Amino acid sequence: MQKYIVRRFLQAIPTFFGITILSYFIMVIAPGDPVSILSFNPSMKQEDKARLAIQLGVNDPVPIQYLRWLIGDDWMMLDTNADGEVDAQGDNYGILRGDFGTSFKFRGSNPLVLISERLGATFELNVAVLLVGLTVGIVVGVLAAVYRGRLFDNMTRIIAVIGDSVPAFWLGLMAIVFFGIFLPRLLQAQGIGEGRPILPMGGRCAPVRGGCPPVFLRMEYLLLPTFVSALGVIAGFSRFMRASMLETINSDYIRTARAKGLTNNQIWFKHGLRNAFIPFTIFLGPTLVGLIGGSVIIERVFSWPGVGLLLFESVVSRDYPVIMASVVIGSVLTIFGYIISDILYAVFDPRVRF
Amino acid sequence: MKKLQCIVLVLIALVALPIFAQEVDEAPGPGLGGVILWDNTGGDPATFNPLISSDTSSSSVTGWLYPAIIGVSPETGLEEPNLDGAMAESWEYDESGTVLTINLRQDIAWNDGTPITSADYLWAVNATRSGEIDSPRVSAFATLADGTPTGGNIVSVEAPDDYTVVVTFEEADCISFSDVNDVTPVPAHIFEELYGDNYAAMLDDPRAIPTVSFGPFKDIEFAAGERVSLIADQSYPDTILDFVSPSEWVYLSVADENVATERFIGGELSIIGVPSTRQEEFRTDPILKEFPRYEFTGNGFVFFAMNHANPENPQPGVDEEGNLIPQEPHPVLGDKLVRQAISHAVDMDALIEGIRDGNGFKVATHTLPTSWVYNPEAQYVYDPELAMEQLTEAGWIDHDNDPDTPRICEDCLYAQQVDADFNGSELTLTLHVPAGGDIASQMGLFFQAEMNKVGFNAEFEAIDWGSAFLPELDGQTFDMNMLSWSLGLPINPDISSFYYPESDIPGSGFNFGSYYNPEVVELNEQARVFPGCDVEGRAELYRQVQDILFDEMPYFYMYVAESMTAVQPGTLNWNPTPFSRTYSTDAWVSPTVAQP
Numbered sequence: 028m029q030k031y032i033v034r035r036f037l038q039a040i041p042t043f044f045g046i047t048i049l050s051y052f053i054m055v056i057a058p059g060d061p062v063s064i065l066s067f068n069p070s071m072k073q074e075d076k077a078r079l080a081i082q083l084g085v086n087d088p089v090p091i092q093y094l095r096w097l098i099g100d101d102w103m104m105l106d107t108n109a110d111g112e113v114d115a116q117g118d119n120y121g122i123l124r125g126d127f128g129t130s131f132k133f134r135g136s137n138p139l140v141l142i143s144e145r146l147g148a149t150f151e152l153n154v155a156v157l158l159v160g161l162t163v164g165i166v167v168g169v170l171a172a173v174y175r176g177r178l179f180d181n182m183t184r185i186i187a188v189i190g191d192s193v194p195a196f197w198l199g200l201m202a203i204v205f206f207g208i209f210l211p212r213l214l215q216a217q218g219i220g221e222g223r224p225i226l227p228m229g230g231r232c233a234p235v236r237g238g239c240p241p242v243f244l245r246m247e248y249l250l251l252p253t254f255v256s257a258l259g260v261i262a263g264f265s266r267f268m269r270a271s272m273l274e275t276i277n278s279d280y281i282r283t284a285r286a287k288g289l290t291n292n293q294i295w296f297k298h299g300l301r302n303a304f305i306p307f308t309i310f311l312g313p314t315l316v317g318l319i320g321g322s323v324i325i326e327r328v329f330s331w332p333g334v335g336l337l338l339f340e341s342v343v344s345r346d347y348p349v350i351m352a353s354v355v356i357g358s359v360l361t362i363f364g365y366i367i368s369d370i371l372y373a374v375f376d377p378r379v380r381f
Numbered sequence: 382m383k384k385l386q387c388i389v390l391v392l393i394a395l396v397a398l399p400i401f402a403q404e405v406d407e408a409p410g411p412g413l414g415g416v417i418l419w420d421n422t423g424g425d426p427a428t429f430n431p432l433i434s435s436d437t438s439s440s441s442v443t444g445w446l447y448p449a450i451i452g453v454s455p456e457t458g459l460e461e462p463n464l465d466g467a468m469a470e471s472w473e474y475d476e477s478g479t480v481l482t483i484n485l486r487q488d489i490a491w492n493d494g495t496p497i498t499s500a501d502y503l504w505a506v507n508a509t510r511s512g513e514i515d516s517p518r519v520s521a522f523a524t525l526a527d528g529t530p531t532g533g534n535i536v537s538v539e540a541p542d543d544y545t546v547v548v549t550f551e552e553a554d555c556i557s558f559s560d561v562n563d564v565t566p567v568p569a570h571i572f573e574e575l576y577g578d579n580y581a582a583m584l585d586d587p588r589a590i591p592t593v594s595f596g597p598f599k600d601i602e603f604a605a606g607e608r609v610s611l612i613a614d615q616s617y618p619d620t621i622l623d624f625v626s627p628s629e630w631v632y633l634s635v636a637d638e639n640v641a642t643e644r645f646i647g648g649e650l651s652i653i654g655v656p657s658t659r660q661e662e663f664r665t666d667p668i669l670k671e672f673p674r675y676e677f678t679g680n681g682f683v684f685f686a687m688n689h690a691n692p693e694n695p696q697p698g699v700d701e702e703g704n705l706i707p708q709e710p711h712p713v714l715g716d717k718l719v720r721q722a723i724s725h726a727v728d729m730d731a732l733i734e735g736i737r738d739g740n741g742f743k744v745a746t747h748t749l750p751t752s753w754v755y756n757p758e759a760q761y762v763y764d765p766e767l768a769m770e771q772l773t774e775a776g777w778i779d780h781d782n783d784p785d786t787p788r789i790c791e792d793c794l795y796a797q798q799v800d801a802d803f804n805g806s807e808l809t810l811t812l813h814v815p816a817g818g819d820i821a822s823q824m825g826l827f828f829q830a831e832m833n834k835v836g837f838n839a840e841f842e843a844i845d846w847g848s849a850f851l852p853e854l855d856g857q858t859f860d861m862n863m864l865s866w867s868l869g870l871p872i873n874p875d876i877s878s879f880y881y882p883e884s885d886i887p888g889s890g891f892n893f894g895s896y897y898n899p900e901v902v903e904l905n906e907q908a909r910v911f912p913g914c915d916v917e918g919r920a921e922l923y924r925q926v927q928d929i930l931f932d933e934m935p936y937f938y939m940y941v942a943e944s945m946t947a948v949q950p951g952t953l954n955w956n957p958t959p960f961s962r963t964y965s966t967d968a969w970v971s972p973t974v975a976q977p
Contacts, residue, residue, distance in 0.1 A: 059848035063855050066889075068435070068517050072532060073889045079515060110529075132436075133427045135584040144605035203640060207647035212668070228644045234418060234631045236602050236610050327636040332606025336636055340424050343847055 032370065039362045046358040047351070051093045054350055061085060061131045061345035081107060083131055084119070085347070096128065096351060097121050122355060128348040132341065138352035142334060146319055148231050149326075149333035151242055153317060155253040160260025167261065168268025169303075173295055175273065183265060190262030199255045199328035203228045206251065226251055229330035252329040256322060271303040278302075308371045313364060319356070406953040408970045412613045414626030414953075415971040418651045420641040421632045426609060428587035429601055431565035432505055433514050442601065442609050442632060446594035447565050450483065450502050450546070451558075455961035458751070459871045460558065465619035466596065468497060468566060478553030481561070485544040491568045491593045492616045499540035504569035506538045513581040521560035523551050535560055555914035556875050568593045597625045597967035608633045613967075621968040626954070630966070646672075648949065651971045652963070655945040657740040657820065663947060674947040675957040678742055678750050681867035685812070685828070685937040687714045687723075688859055690895035691799075695857035698885030698897060705882055708895050709799060713810055714860065716794040718775035720934040724761040726768035727831040733940055736823045741940035746927045747876065749941050751959055753916065754874045754923040759931040768835045777808045779836055787838035809838040814863040815850045816843040821863060824939075828861075857887045857895060861937070874923040876905055880935060896935035901926055 062080045071079075080086040084095055095103070100117030107115045120126035130136045171180045207228035215222035227248050232239035239245060275281065276299050284294050323335040334353070341349040408414050419441070426439040431447050434440055451472070452464025462471045463486070472483045489497045509516050512525040519525065522533045534557040539547045550557050571593050576582045583589075590601045597620060598611035609632040613625035635641040638656055645653035646669065655663050655674070663669045690696065690708040700706055713719055724745075733741035742750055745759045773779070776793030779786075787807040790796050796803040812828055814821040822843045829841040844850050853859045878884050880901055884892035908922035946962040948955050953970035957963075 057848055058852050059845075060852075063851050063888075064847055065435075066517070067851065067855075071517050071889065072520065073886055075515075075517070075519070075531075076889050078512075082515060133425070133587060134433065135428075135587040141605070148606065200639060200643070203643055203647075207643060207649075211647075222648075224647045224649070228647050228649050229635060229640060230633070231607060234416075234608050234610070234633050236612070236629070238604065239607075328640055330607075330633075330635045330637075330640065332604070332634065336606060345847060 028370075028373070032366070035366045035369070039366070042362055043358055047097070047354065048093065050354045050358075051096065051351060052089060054345075054347060055085075055089045055092060059345060061347065064344055065131060078107075081105065084128075095119060095121070096347075098123055099126060122351075127352045127355075130341075130346055130349050132344045132346045132349070138349040141337060141349055142352060142356065145332055145334045145337050148331060149319055149335065151231075152249065152252055152256070152322075152325070152331055152333060153319070155249050156256045156260060157314065157317070159253055159257040160264055163257070164261040164264025165268050168265040169272055169295075169300060171265060171269040172272035172276065175269075180269075183269075187262035187266050190258040193258070195255055195259070195322075195324045196328055198258070199251070199325065202251050202255055203328070229328075231332055252325050252331055255328075256325045267306075268303065271306050272299060275299045275303040305372070305376050308375055309368055313361070313368075319360065406970070408622055408624075408626040408953065408968060411615050411624035411626070412628040414628065414969055415973055416629045416631060416651075417627045417966060417969060417971050418631045418633050418649065420635045420645070420650050420653060421609075422635060422638055422641060424636075425605055425634065426588075426603075426632075429591055429603075430567075430583055430587060430589065432508050432516060432567060433583055433587060435517055438632075442611070443565070445596040445598040445611055445630065446591055446601075447567060448489065448497060448595050449562055450564070450566055451562050453562075453871055453960075455958045455964040458960040460562070465621075468502070474553075479550045481548040481550070481558065483546040483548070483561070485546065487544050489595065489618060491595050492599055492614055493568075493593045495568065495570055495593070496543070497566065497595060498543040498569075499546045500543065500569045501566040502546055502564070503538060503540045504572055505564045505567050507578075508572075508576075508580040508583070509564050511578075511580045513579075514583055518563040521557075521563045533557075533560060552910065554909045555911055555919060556873055556909055559871060559873060568595075598630045606634055617967070621954070621965055625967045627966065627969055627971060645947070645949075648972075651952070651969075652946065652948045652955075655947050657737050657942060660740050660943075660945045661738050663945060671950050672947040673950065673952060673955065674945055675962060676943060676945050677957070677959045677962075679942040679944040680749065680751065680869075680872075680960070681865060682744055682747065682749065682941050683741075683824075683863065683865045683939045684747075685861045685863050685939065686854065686859070686893050687711075687720060687861050687934070687936055688857060688894045689715055689935070690857065691715075692853075692858045692860060695887040696895070697887060698882030698890070698892060698895060703883075705897075708885075708897075710795060711860070712795040712799075712803060712806070713808060714894075716775050717933055718771045719777065719808075720937075722768040722771040722775070722835065723832060723837075723937060724768075724934055725764045725771065726835045726837075727828055727937075728763040729761070729939060730763065732824060732827050736820060736827060737940070737942075740943040740945075742943055743940050744938050746930050746938055747879070747936075748874060748923075748927055749868070749872070752872045752874060754920045754927070756924050756927050759927055765831075765835050772808070772836055777836065784834065784836060786836075787833075788836035807838050808836055809840070810860045812839055812841045812861045812863070813850060813853070813859060814841075814843050815846040817846070818843075825863060828863075854893050855888055857885075857893055859893075862893075863939075865942075874926075875909060876901070876926065876930075877909070880905075880930075894935055896933075898929060898933060901929050904929075 061083060062076050062085060066076050066079055084092060087095065099119045099121030101120055103117045104113035105115055105117050106113050119128055127138045130138055130141055133141060167183050171183045174180050206226040207224040210225050211220060211222045214220045231248055232245045276295070281294060281298060284298050319334065323339045325331060326333045326336040337349070338353050421438055421441070423436065423438040426442050427436050428434045428439050429442060431443040434443060449467045451460045451469045452467030453459065454461045454464060462469050468485045468489065470484050470486045472481060474481055485499060491497060507526070508514060509518050510522050510526045512519065512527065512529065519531050520533050522531055522535045524530050534550045534552065534554060535548060536551050537549045541547060548561055588603065594614065595617070597614060597617045599614035600612050602610040611630045613628055615625055617625060633650065635644060641650065642653060642656060642659055644650050663672060663674055688711050691711055694709055696706050696708055698706060729743050733739060733743060743760065745761050748755050772788055776791055776796070777788040778791040779788050787809065789808065790804050790806045792804065812825050814825040825841045825843060829839040832839040850862065854862050878891050880892055880896050882897045884890040885895045885897065904922050904926045908919045911919045911922065946957060949972045951972040954965055954968035956965045
C-alpha cells in the first residue's frame with residue numbers, strides 16, 4: 028500500500044505539469060487577448076498597447092510566457108517601457124516559488140487572494156448542496172430500489188429526469204420570482220404580510236455593513252440556491268444509489284442471506300446498503316474539488332459571491348494569472364482527490380488490494 | 382416642415398419631461414433617509430483609486446469620493462463653473478487660446494479638514510504623466526514626463542498658487558478643455574505620504590481603501606463579490622439639503638440583469654435601469670406602473686460598423702511618416718451605393734417596434750438627438766425597391782430575376798477597380814453581433830432577412846466578444862459587426878478618433894472600417910479650432926460633417942436607446958435629468974429595503 032501511495036504521488040508530478048502546460052497553451056492560443064480587452068478605448072494608442080502587453084508579460088512567445096509563469100522572470104532583464112531596450116529586471120518568482128503573479132483585470136491583486144476571498148462562500152454553498160443532495164439522493168435511491176417498479180420508483184425516476192434536465196438558470200429565476208414577488212403579493216392580497224419577499228432573492232447575507240454573520244444566522248439565504256443546485260445532485264445520486272442497491276441485492280451473498288431466513292430489513296439495510304455504498308467512494312475524490320469549485324450559473328442567478336463567478340469573469344477578460352491559479356488549485360486537488368479515492372476504495376472493499 | 386416641427390416637439394418632450402420629476406421635499410434628517418441600493422452588474426471594482434481605474438464599477442464608487450476639477454451640469458450636460466462636487470469656480474483663456482487659467486473654489490476641504498487645492502490636481506497630473514501607472518488618461522497630454530510623445534494637446538499643468546491651475550495646450554482648440562477633466566484630483570497630502578513619487582506603487586495595492594475623501598459618502602467597506610458600502614459623510618459641504626439624507630449607499634453585486642430587475646420589483650434595490658424588454662410592462666402593468674419612472678433618450682447608439690477596406694488585407698491608414706496608405710476597397714461595402722442600398726433595405730422602424738418594443742430612436746449618424754449639433758432631417762427611408770435599384774446601378778445584378786437568390790457582380794466597383802475576375806461573384810456579407818444578448822441576435826437576424834430580400838447573401842452569426850468579435854473588429858477582418866457605443870459627457874461631436882486615417886490602425890485604432898474623406902477631416906478640424914469656439918459656428922461645420930457622413934454612410938447607425946430608470950415607490954427628492962438620474966442621491970429618502 029505504501030509503495031502504491033508513493034508511486035501515485037510520483038505519477039502526480041508529471042500529471043500536474045502536463046495539466047499546466049496544456050491549460051496554459053490552450054488559454055493563450057485561444058482567440059482574443061487580454062490587451063485588446065483591457066484597452067478597448069479610443070484613447071489607447073498602439074504604443075500604449077505595446078507597453079501594456081509588456082507589463083502584463085504577454086508579448087513573449089507562448090513557451091517563454093509559460094516559463095515566466097512557472098519559474099519566474101527575476102533572472103531576466105525586461106524592456107518595460109517598450110522602447111526596444113531592456114531597462115529593468117523581472118520581479119516575478121513563478122508559481123514554483125509560490126508567486127502566482129498579479130491579476131490583469133484587478134491590477135496588482137494576487138490571484139490567490141482574489142480566489143480565497145470567494146472560497147468561503149463557495150464552500151458554504153457546496154457543503155449545503157452536498158449534504159442535501161447526498162442525504163435526499165441516497166434515501167430516495169434506496170427506497171426506489173426497495174420499491175422497484177412501483178409508484179414511488181416511477182415517480183422518482185420522472186422527477187430525476189426533470190431534475191437533470193430543467194436548466195438551473197430558469198429554475199433559479201422562477202424560484203426568485205415565486206418566493207420574492209408572486210407569493211408575497213398573493214399573501215398580501217389575502218391580508219397576510221406586507222408583500223415583502225418570503226425568501227431573499229439573492230446574495231449571501233443582508234447587505235449591511237460589518238460583514239456576514241455566522242451561517243446559522245442567515246440560513247434563509249442558503250435555501251433557494253441550495254434547493255436549485257441540489258436538485259440535479261439528488262437526481263444523479265438517487266439513480267446511482269438505486270442502481271448500486273439493485274446490483275448488490277442480486278448478488279450471491281444476498282441470496283445466501285435470504286436462504287438463511289434473514290428479514291427483509293436485515294437484508295436490505297444491513298447487508299445490501301453497506302455494500303451498495305462502496306461505489307460511492309469513487310465520488311469522494313471529485314467531491315473534494317467540487318467543494319471549492321463554484322457553479323457559474325447558480326452563483327450568477329443568486330448573486331452568490333463564489334469562485335465560479337470570479338473564474339467566469341476571468342475567462343471572459345482573459346485574466347491569465349487568475350485562470351492559471353485556479354487551474355493549479357483545481358488540478359492539485361483533483362490529483363489528490365483521486366489518490367484519496369483509490370485509497371479509500373481499498374479501505375472499504377477488502378477485495379481490492381494494490 | 383410640419384413633420385420636422387413635430388419631430389422637434391417630440392424630442393423636446395422626450396428629453397425635457399420627466400414623468401415623475403419632483404421638487405425637493407422634506408427629508409427626516411441627516412442619515413435618516415434610508416439605505417440606497419444600486420445594482421452592480423459589472424463585477425467587483427478593480428480599484429478604489431481613480432488614477433488607475435478604467436472600469437465602470439470602480440468609477441461608480443470613486444465618483445462619490447473625489448471631486449472633479451470642472452463640474453458637468455446634470456441639467457445641460459455641459460461644463461459649468463461653481464457646480465456641486467467640483468473645484469472650478471471660474472476659468473478663462475488667454476488671447477492665444479492656448480493657456481487656460483482655472484480659479485478654484487476656496488470653500489471646500491477633504492473630510493479630514495485639509496483644504497482642497499491645486500496641489501491635489503497637480504499630484505494626480507504628475508502621477509498620470511509619469512507613465513508608471515499605465516493610465517489611458519495619459520493620452521490627454523502631449524508627452525509623458527520623460528518626453529515620450531503621447532499625442533494629446535496638454536503641454537503642461539502648473540499651480541502658481543493654491544487656488545489656481547494653469548493648463549497650457551499645444552494648440553488652441555475647442556475640445557481639449559474636456560481633457561482637463563480626465564484626471565481626478567486626489568488628496569495629495571495622503572498620496573504623497575503613501576507613495577511619494579513612486580507612482581507605480583499605487584498598482585501594488587489597487588484596492589487600498591482611501592482614508593480621506595470629498596463627497597456625500599465615505600468609508601468604503603468592500604466584500605468581494607457581494608457589495609461595496611459607503612456611509613453618509615455629513616461633513617460634505619455641497620449637499621442639496623444641507624445634509625446627506627441617506628444613511629448608506631450600497632453597490633450590490635447582481636451579476637444578471639434579469640435578476641436585478643426582479644430584485645428591484647421585490648424591493649431589494651432602490652433604483653434600476655429598466656431593460657428595454659420590460660419597459661412596456663412598467664408603463665402598463667397595474668403594479669409595476671406604481672414605480673416612479675423616468676424615460677429619456679440614452680447617451681449612446683447602436684450601429685453596424687461597415688468595413689470599407691478589404692478584410693483580407695487590412696492596412697493602416699497612414700505610414701510612419703504620416704503619408705496616406707492606399708486602401709484596397711472592400712469587395713462589397715467599398716461601394717457607397719451598396720452601403721446606401723443597405724440603409725434602404727432594412728426597415729428600422731419595424732426593428733425598433735418589433736424587437737425593442739418601440740424603445741429606440743432612429744438615427745442615421747453618430748450625432749444623438751440630445752446633441753447641440755443634431756440634425757433631425759438626416760433619416761434613412763425604408764425603400765426596398767430603391768435598394769434593389771441601387772444595387773443594380775452598383776453592378777450587382779439579379780441575373781435570374783429571382784429575389785431569393787443572391788445577386789452577382791457584373792462590372793461592380795471591385796471588378797472595375799481591383800480584379801476583373803471578381804465578376805460573377807455573389808453579393809455575400811457576414812453579419813456578426815456579440816454573443817450573449819438575445820436582442821442583438823434578433824436584430825442581426827432581422828438585418829440578415831431584410832438584406833437577403835433585396836438580393837444579398839447575408840450570413841449571420843453571434844460570436845464571442847473576447848475570442849472572436851473583438852479580434853476581427855480590432856484586426857479589421859470583418860464585414861459588418863454590430864456594436865453599441867456609450868458616449869461621455871459633455872457631448873463632443875468630434876470624430877477624429879473614429880474617422881481619421883491616423884485612427885485606422887489594424888489591431889488598435891478605432892477607425893475600424895478604414896473610412897477616410899479629406900473633406901470630413903478638414904471640416905472637423907475647422908470646427909475643432911474654430912476661432913472663439915463659437916457654438917453656432919462650430920455646429921454649422923459639424924452639421925456639414927454629418928451631411929457627408931449621412932450620404933457616404935461609413936457605418937449603419939441604427940438607433941439610440943429610449944431608456945427608462947425606475948425607483949421604489951415613496952422615494953423622495955429623486956430629480957432625474959437626461960444627463961443624470963442620480964445626481965440628487967444625497968437628498969434621497971428611500972423606503973426601507975425589503976428583507977424577508
